[in-house]
Amino acid sequence: MQESEISLRDKLIDTGLKLLLEGGPEALTLRKCAQLAGVSHAAPAHHFAGLRGLKTAMVGRGHEIFAQMMRDEMDAAPKDKNGQILAICQGYIQFSQQYRHLFNLMFVPPAEFAPDPARDDAAKASRDVLTALCKQHFPGPNQHFYEIAIWSLVHGYSKLLEIGRVQPGSQSQADIEFAKILKLLDFPGTQ
Amino acid sequence: MQESEISLRDKLIDTGLKLLLEGGPEALTLRKCAQLAGVSHAAPAHHFAGLRGLKTAMVGRGHEIFAQMMRDEMDAAPKDKNGQILAICQGYIQFSQQYRHLFNLMFVPPAEFAPDPARDDAAKASRDVLTALCKQHFPGPNQHFYEIAIWSLVHGYSKLLEIGRVQPGSQSQADIEFAKILKLLDFPGTQ
DNA sequence: GACTTCAACTTGACAGTGTCAAGCTACAAG
DNA sequence: CTTGTAGCTTGACACTGTCAAGTTGAAGTC
Numbered sequence: 001m002q003e004s005e006i007s008l009r010d011k012l013i014d015t016g017l018k019l020l021l022e023g024g025p026e027a028l029t030l031r032k033c034a035q036l037a038g039v040s041h042a043a044p045a046h047h048f049a050g051l052r053g054l055k056t057a058m059v060g061r062g063h064e065i066f067a068q069m070m071r072d073e074m075d076a077a078p079k080d081k082n083g084q085i086l087a088i089c090q091g092y093i094q095f096s097q098q099y100r101h102l103f104n105l106m107f108v109p110p111a112e113f114a115p116d117p118a119r120d121d122a123a124k125a126s127r128d129v130l131t132a133l134c135k136q137h138f139p140g141p142n143q144h145f146y147e148i149a150i151w152s153l154v155h156g157y158s159k160l161l162e163i164g165r166v167q168p169g170s171q172s173q174a175d176i177e178f179a180k181i182l183k184l185l186d187f188p189g190t191q
Numbered sequence: 192m193q194e195s196e197i198s199l200r201d202k203l204i205d206t207g208l209k210l211l212l213e214g215g216p217e218a219l220t221l222r223k224c225a226q227l228a229g230v231s232h233a234a235p236a237h238h239f240a241g242l243r244g245l246k247t248a249m250v251g252r253g254h255e256i257f258a259q260m261m262r263d264e265m266d267a268a269p270k271d272k273n274g275q276i277l278a279i280c281q282g283y284i285q286f287s288q289q290y291r292h293l294f295n296l297m298f299v300p301p302a303e304f305a306p307d308p309a310r311d312d313a314a315k316a317s318r319d320v321l322t323a324l325c326k327q328h329f330p331g332p333n334q335h336f337y338e339i340a341i342w343s344l345v346h347g348y349s350k351l352l353e354i355g356r357v358q359p360g361s362q363s364q365a366d367i368e369f370a371k372i373l374k375l376l377d378f379p380g381t382q
Numbered sequence: 383g384a385c386t387t388c389a390a391c392t393t394g395a396c397a398g399t400g401t402c403a404a405g406c407t408a409c410a411a412g
Numbered sequence: 413c414t415t416g417t418a419g420c421t422t423g424a425c426a427c428t429g430t431c432a433a434g435t436t437g438a439a440g441t442c
Contacts, residue, residue: 008419030400040421042401047419051400109354127356142375148348148357149372153340156347163300165318166339181340184333185376199390221429231392233430238390242429 009047009057011037016058020101030054053114055105062102063122069095070129081137086182088133089154090175096158097171103158153181200238200248202228207249211292221245244305246296253293254313260286261320272328277373279324280345281366287349288362294349344372 015036020028030051031041048054070091077087096103106123113119130147138146157178160166168174206227211219221242222232239245261282268278287294297314304310321338329337348369351357359365 029398031398039419042422043420045401045420107350107354107356145368145372145375148351148368149344149376151356152347152351152372153344154347155350156343156345157339159298159346159350160339160343163298165298165342177336177339181336181343184336185340220427222427230390233393234391236391236430 008037008039008043012044012047012054013057013061016054017061017102020058020105021099024101025105028055049114052112053116056113056116056119058102059106059113060116060119060122062099062106063119063126065099066092066095066103066106067122067126067129070126074129074133082182084133084137085150086179088130089150089178089182092154093158093161093174093178094171096162097174100162103162107155153185154178157181199228199230199234203235203238203245204248204252207245208252208293211249211296212290215292216296219246240305243303244307247304247307247310249293250297250304251307251310251313253290253297254310254317256290257283257286257294257297258313258317258320261317265320265324273373275324275328276341277370279321280341280348280369280373283345284349284352284365284369285362287353288365291353294353298346344376345369348372 012033015033016028019032019036028051030044033054034041034043037043044054048057070088073087073091073094074084077083130151134143134147134150157166161168161174166177168177203224206224207219210223210227219242221235224245225232225234228234235245239248261279264278264282264285265275268274321342325334325338325341348357352359352365357368359368
């Protein structure tokens with residue numbers, strides 16, 4: 001019953017996420033998606049603007065999980081500046097590893113997306129997690145630059161990790177390595 | 192005359208680069224490549240292991256340009272620690288903007304490449320530019336961490352720039368913004 | 383010189399892809 | 413009852429990467 005109540009649109013997004021996360025970007029296909037959802041190959045066209053539209057909708061979902069993951073880490077961490085910055089970064093890195101292919105899809109030039117206010121909102125919401133943190137801990141004229149700095153650092157590290165250019169032994173070792181880097185940079189200026 | 196002397200292999204790589212840089216990843220097609228090079232659609236198969244192989248060869252070329260671009264910036268900059276670090280980063284960012292799509296192709300999980308020692312060497316050579324710099328200016332046990340830190344920071348910034356998540360007005364403004372970030376982080380620890 | 387070998391390339395085919403156009407069907411509105 | 417229409421199907425199209433077989437031409441061998 002419940003199964004028949006979830007819309008085909010949601011079902012296609014779920015199926016798309018499954019295909020992407022398990023098989024990588026090449027496995028994500030409109031036709032496979034439709035087949036797994038039990039509809040004809042042209043059915044998705046009535047819910048999304050082509051493959052691009054489906055990807056866009058999936059990315060919206062991704063940003064929700066992403067923001068939640070960062071918030072969870074922050075909630076579980078010490079509430080001081082150092083603790084919170086490290087926590088948000090660990091959430092960031094954790095998501096990038098756990099949802100590898102989705103993470104990749106999320107950070108792609110806007111031209112590759114279909115126009116979608118829902119995606120824009122979700123992307124903004126996930127960025128706001130960092131913005132709010134910086135507002136609190138880096139007041140003053142340099143707030144924006146600290147935000148870009150933290151974002152660049154953690155995004156770059158996540159990317160290099162993903163493509164195997166940095167190779168700590170495990171997830172926990174990655175956390176340790178990144179924490180060491182934050183410390184080296186004297187990032188929060190308190191330490 | 193000279194034109195007939197360059198091998199089809201090189202011609203295909205050149206054509207592939209042109210297609211990629213001008214039209215993005217979707218425009219890079221084995222068949223279009225072959226057509227532009229004036230050969231049949233199956234000819235490339237005799238020089239590369241499929242599309243993957245062509246991409247791999249193109250990436251090798253990319254790393255050569257990349258390394259040269261960083262070295263050029265370093266040569267033209269003050270030879271002190273601050274100047275050299277800023278310079279290598281500016282070369283990095285400049286390449287990522289100027290060769291957008293190629294840059295993207297270069298930093299991709301190794302599984303998406305065909306095995307190719309030439310590419311591995313070229314990738315290593317471009318990384319060595321940074322490694323050598325860190326060896327010189329960050330001797331001691333933390334050298335590796337400084338290297339990862341700089342790499343993450345500049346790679347992340349380049350990516351965010353590319354996908355429009357940070358939007359300085361121009362190339363020169365990006366340079367200024369990144370320089371400011373480096374300064375804020377007190378990166379080289381001398382300043 | 384005749385024969386063999388072989389690498390480079392062509393031709394033709396195949397399954398898979400995204401996308402479009404036309405038709406069907408069930409359900410809501412008038 | 414009629415009309416519309418949203419959701420879906422069917423069928424087609426051009427395009428993709430890849431494979432198999434055939435062609436060609438030049439180099440080497442007897």
